[in-house]
Amino acid sequence: MALAVFDIGGTSVKYARWQSDQLSQKGSFATPETFEEMVLAMKERLQQIPKVTGVAISSPGAVNVAARQIEGVSALGYLHFRPIFDELEAELGLPVTIENDANCAGISEMVLGAGQHAKHAVFIIIGTGIGGAVFIDRKLHKGRHLFGGEFGLMKPYGQTILSKLGTAVNTANAFSQNTGIQLTGIELFARADAGDEQAKQYLAAMYDSIGLTLYNLQVALDPEIVMIGGGVSTREDVITNIKKRLYHYLAAESVEEIMPEVVACQYQNDANLIGAAIHFEAVMK
Structure with missing residues (x-):
């Protein structure tokens, strides 16, 4: 075909x-x-x-x-x-x-990519905003109103949605507004890589927001794997930092044994x- x-x-x-x-x-x-x-x-x-x-x-x-x-x-x-x-x-x-589109990306990972072996999985894509998909028994879960996987609308701290807190684009915008230094998400990472402590703090807050959201998803859905897509997922340090936050939040409640596999997506x-x-x-x- x-x-x-x-x-x-x-x-x-x-x-x-x-x-x-x-x-x-x-x-x-x-x-x-x-x-x-x-x-x-x-x-x-x-x-x-x-x-x-x-x-x-x-x-x-x-x-x-x-x-x-x-x-x-x-x-x-x-x-x-x-x-x-x-x-x-x-x-x-x-x-x-x-x-x-996010469901399609998740399907590609479940069938041919990082989620081939998984029965229950969460796919999260981090771009200008945040979206994703949920797979239960390898079936796409779309929900009653077709909003399954709209993780960007979650509010990890009860006020601001994740799409505003958990993307490099919006984190860089916040950095620019508060410091007067105009830069992009890529440039924010570059400053952090060069040792800029303030840039590191802003990225740490971004990782915290994503990690807390994944904690809530983990205790609610208990997937065996979390697949992270979007441009930032090509950075190994992004996956590592998100994984550390998720483990920290689970361990704080003594449920670290349900820590899922956290990986970058195979397809971009x-x-x-x-x-x-x-x-x-x-x-x-």
């Missing part, structure tokens, strides 16, 4: 051909401003990826597969609350599946594409 796969993001749309568990003919285009322009762009790429039998899509928003529409909110409002499955199938002339930029393709294959069996 050969598929065309699309990963719709706020600024760009990635695409590729998928066959025999491999991506090829990868490319991207700027995210269109309207649904009609999105359809045209997809049609153009399908002409470049011939002989496919379906289209698999990773999308922002709460994807309601049963209702065949995308609910919730995202930066691309034109995707929401329309019969998007039916519209795309009619326009593209092929069967179409759509799943949430391709995770959403791969997960979308795997989702298609599972749905169409």
